[in-house]
Amino acid sequence: MSTTFEVYSPTSVIPSFNDILLLSNRNLKEKLAKHDIYNDYVIDVCIRKRVTDDFHDYIDFDKSDMAIWSTSDEYYAWFAVSNTPGGCDAYIHKLSDDFERERWEEEFELNERAKAVESELRKCLETGFYWTFRRSAGQTAIVCLTYGLIAAAFAELTSGYVFSDDSAWDYSIFPTTAKSFKLHYFDPQYSNPEYADWAKDCIAIIKDHKLAV
Numbered sequence: 001m002s003t004t005f006e007v008y009s010p011t012s013v014i015p016s017f018n019d020i021l022l023l024s025n026r027n028l029k030e031k032l033a034k035h036d037i038y039n040d041y042v043i044d045v046c047i048r049k050r051v052t053d054d055f056h057d058y059i060d061f062d063k064s065d066m067a068i069w070s071t072s073d074e075y076y077a078w079f080a081v082s083n084t085p086g087g088c089d090a091y092i093h094k095l096s097d098d099f100e101r102e103r104w105e106e107e108f109e110l111n112e113r114a115k116a117v118e119s120e121l122r123k124c125l126e127t128g129f130y131w132t133f134r135r136s137a138g139q140t141a142i143v144c145l146t147y148g149l150i151a152a153a154f155a156e157l158t159s160g161y162v163f164s165d166d167s168a169w170d171y172s173i174f175p176t177t178a179k180s181f182k183l184h185y186f187d188p189q190y191s192n193p194e195y196a197d198w199a200k201d202c203i204a205i206i207k208d209h210k211l212a213v
Contacts, residue, residue: 003168005151007131008124008175009158014066017045021063023153024079028146031186035203042082043146050074067154068092071129079133079150086139088147091132095125107175114175117161121175124160135168141205148185152178170195 024043032039047059047069059075069075071092080087095101104125107114114121124130133151135144148162148169155162156178163175170192173184184190188200 002134002136003166004135004164005133005148005168006163007133007151007154007158007160008121008163009127009130009154009160010120010123011158012127014068015157016065017061017063017067019157020067020150020153021045023157024146024150027149027152027182031145031149032206035207037203037207039206039209041142043079043150044082045077045079048076048078050076079147081142081146084140084142086143088143088150089134090150091134092129093132095128095130113173117175121161141202144202145186145206148181152182152185155181
């Protein structure tokens, strides 16, 4: 099963890939240091195009460019961690269909956290796009950690919001700012034992220099 984080931005002024990588790597270093892990992990990114199910081509791009690419599902950004297999695929989606709009109207009606920041979120919806960051099943522990931190970097640099409703992390905190998200994310002492145990297991695997979750 795959899980995703979504990021909604109130601005069309998008940071560069270099800015995203700088903050993502800072987020990762700080998170690991809290658990006395000082491995030299580095997050990097490339842009790919899905040509067939088995072949994905690399697309030329400049990391000083804005971190935005095609809204076609054929194109995606691939964030990987040095010297480890796997990664996180990221997409840009248009906020143009009725399903997406109705989904958020339901969140504003039923989700008190969404209702509390409704005016800010509506500004995000007016931009007409959002990012998703997907962790597919079977990813390594370090990827399970990093894809949320990458999403947080996008949200922080655009003053946006992180959201998930598919168990990427505890739905009860979403939508949330990057600052708040980073306080709760991958905390082994988190109030919900399901997510606390998940964080604890992944951190132990990373500390032991293993890969599997």
